[in-house]
Amino acid sequence: MSKVAIITDTTSYIPKDIREAENIHAVALEVVFGNVSYKEELELSTGEFYKKIRESENLPTTSQPPFGDFLELFEKLSETHDEAVVITLSSAISGTYQTAASAANMVENIDVHVFDSEISCHAQAYYVIEAAEMAKANDSAETIMTHLEAMRDTGMSAYFMVDDLNHLHRGGRLTGAQLFVGSLLRMKPILAFRDKRIIPAEKIRTKKKAINRIKELFDGIAGTGKPTKAFVIHANRPDDAKALADEIQVKYSNVDVEITYFGAVIGTHVGEGTIGIGWYQP
């Protein structure tokens, strides 16, 4: 029987206690302030990050995990496992997928499969948790990959609204905005993933209207009555996130809603104040 290790990158923001309980390994992306880089979640917590950006003169940048971190982990896991499944954030917004795939090709004694979640954050975590449950049930890496692909085909959605679009624009992670970027930067567009990339899905003028529109999009899904997994995600807006999650939970008994966060690396690109809702109907 094949023993499968489950690996993710830190942008799935799965808390350490859950990672440990589910045997999930995490490889960290890095956030860079000046010439000091920190492995997010391991060397810089999300709380410390939001404090640091307020105190720092220059805005941080980010980078994918070093190639050697994947290689070292794969080699270590090859002593105890036959196969591994790595689940990364979207390959169109970070080189993490490509780096993991290159390291997978270099390693011997373990068969490493790399899965592109085509999204990030808690939506990525849904794949990781599912894969960890399957590995626990002794499914093979191939069976897990097939299941993850089916989940991706079913549709994983996330809509979010940023307080200041300049962060995403500066980091070059906003697709399709070039033609109307001047006017867009003054708006509160609703952002979403399409074909692995972040696009302004709808142009909206005010924060209030934007959040109401996100709720409306979610209502269209939750209102079907089908069992739905949902998350409210925020960049240092815990009270607003809680209020939104409570509202969803009171309204829909078919929805299992969690509150989650944008950590340092994704927080660098979306900026403090970002809030959104993501969902998946298994």
Ligand code: MYR
């Ligand atoms: C890197 O330096 O490789 C990391 C780049 C990360 C780009 C993040 C762009 C924003 C993603 C928003 C995710 C929202 C999910 C609900």
